[in-house]
Amino acid sequence: MTDKEIFELLSDQRTRERGFSALVKELKEKVYWQIRRMVLSHEDADDLLQDVFVKVYQNIENFNRDSNLSTWVYRIAFNHTLNFLKVQKRKSILKFSNLEDSMLENLKADNLFDSSEIEYKFQKALLVLPKKQRAVFNLRYYDELPFSDIARIMDVSESSLKSSYHFATKKIQESLLNDDNIKFEFIN
Amino acid sequence: MSKYQTINKMEKKNNPFKVPENYFEDFENRISPFVSKTKKRYFFTENKEVLRYAAMLVLLFAIGGIIYLTLPEGKNVPQTNIASNSLIDTIKQNLIPNVDVEKEVSLLDTEINTKTQQNKTQERKLDELKLNDEEIKYLEYYLQGDIHDYLTYNEIDL
Numbered sequence: 234m235t236d237k238e239i240f241e242l243l244s245d246q247r248t249r250e251r252g253f254s255a256l257v258k259e260l261k262e263k264v265y266w267q268i269r270r271m272v273l274s275h276e277d278a279d280d281l282l283q284d285v286f287v288k289v290y291q292n293i294e295n296f297n298r299d300s301n302l303s304t305w306v307y308r309i310a311f312n313h314t315l316n317f318l319k320v321q322k323r324k325s326i327l328k329f330s331n332l333e334d335s336m337l338e339n340l341k342a343d344n345l346f347d348s349s350e351i352e353y354k355f356q357k358a359l360l361v362l363p364k365k366q367r368a369v370f371n372l373r374y375y376d377e378l379p380f381s382d383i384a385r386i387m388d389v390s391e392s393s394l395k396s397s398y399h400f401a402t403k404k405i406q407e408s409l410l411n412d413d414n415i416k417f418e419f420i421n
Numbered sequence: 422m423s424k425y426q427t428i429n430k431m432e433k434k435n436n437p438f439k440v441p442e443n444y445f446e447d448f449e450n451r452i453s454p455f456v457s458k459t460k461k462r463y464f465f466t467e468n469k470e471v472l473r474y475a476a477m478l479v480l481l482f483a484i485g486g487i488i489y490l491t492l493p494e495g496k497n498v499p500q501t502n503i504a505s506n507s508l509i510d511t512i513k514q515n516l517i518p519n520v521d522v523e524k525e526v527s528l529l530d531t532e533i534n535t536k537t538q539q540n541k542t543q544e545r546k547l548d549e550l551k552l553n554d555e556e557i558k559y560l561e562y563y564l565q566g567d568i569h570d571y572l573t574y575n576e577i578d579l
Contacts, residue, residue: 253456257449265445269438279444283452288570290456295574305576312573345439352437375436 234259236302243293243302253290260303261286263376264310270371271314271364273336273356275345281317285310300385307386311368318364333360358408362401369394370401469554480547484540491536493529 234255242252264285269278289306296305318332325332337357340346359367365387372383380398384391552560562571571577 250453254449254453257452261448262445265440265448266436266438273438275438275440282448283455286452287456288574292574297576299576308573309570312569316569345441347437347439349437356437 240296240298240302249293253286256289256302256306257286260306263303264306267307267310267372267376268314270375271368272317273340273346274343277317281310281313285313288313304382304385308388311386315364315368336360354409355405358405361408362404366397366401366404369397370405373398469557472557476551480544483547484544487540487543491533491540493533 239252239255239259242248242255245252261282265278265282268281268285269275272278272281285306288309292309296302300308322332325335337353337360340356341348341353346352359370362370368387369383372378372386373380378386380391380394384394387394559568559571562568
């Protein structure tokens with residue numbers, strides 16, 4: 234089902250439930266992975282995914298078709314995830330701990346994460362990046378989204394995204410530079 | 422693990438994160454009843470009429486209050502004579518200095534006119550401050566603290 238068809242179903246009160254069901258079916262996995270790669274934990278990603286779809290349902294009347302429905306949903310997910318991380322960061326400051334360290338610690342113990350050394354090191358290197366840069370990297374590197382789509386999701390210009398991605402790859406390379414087992418080959 | 426692994430290729434093939442079994446299949450069933458129960462309700466947007474009447478009432482009270490406070494004291498208090506008229510005249514002549522009543526009254530009138538003018542200006546300013554639907558909704562989001570979400574939902578770029 235296309236974005237347009239789903240939106241038409243969602244716009245009509247009588248078919249809204251059906252449209253929503255189609256929307257969830259279409260986007261749940263993509264949005265889940267977008268969130269999961271940022272928060273790392275499945276439990277948090279699950280909660281956020283539910284919140285995102287509830288927000289989409291509640292605010293569908295505000296969608297003014299300036300962009301694709303899916304881009305709008307990604308954008309809500311992106312903002313919601315960043316807000317969540319901001320809150321977590323504040324909480325960790327109050328506990329005199331470091332959010333990234335505790336995320337890594339939890340990741341190590343997470344049985345829903347491939348605990349191989351190389352994957353762990355890669356996630357560790359990713360956590361060095363600022364949140365927005367990490368999001369750019371994830372969307373480009375894992376989801377292979379074109380910069381134009383990422384720009385619409387993140388509401389920034391394409392050129393700044395390109396440089397952000399460039400810096401992100403550079404920083405990851407630098408953090409992993411001393412590891413002999415890892416060789417890099419990033420897409421541009 | 423081989424001696425050299427290319428992160429790019431490795432990541433594309435193996436997603437390091439996993440989900441519990443049937444997670445995506447069950448997700449839809451989990452979210453649907455939750456969503457149908459949850460319908461966001463906005464007091465202000467759903468009760469625009471009530472809000473308008475309330476605002477008008479507040480405005481009337483405010484204007485009434487201003488007028489009450491600016492009126493000269495004791496203007497409406499009924500006068501009661503506690504002495505005979507001739508005695509009052511004598512007291513007036515002896516004790517009250519010569520006052521140009523007409524001048525005093527005209528000064529008082531001017532003051533009242535100025536205050537009324539000020540009230541009208543204030544009223545006009547309050548009218549200008551009346552919010553339209555969009556502004557009420559914006560304010561509502563702002564008060565709820567999720568202004569960023571408002572901008573996202575309405576696709577407003579700053």
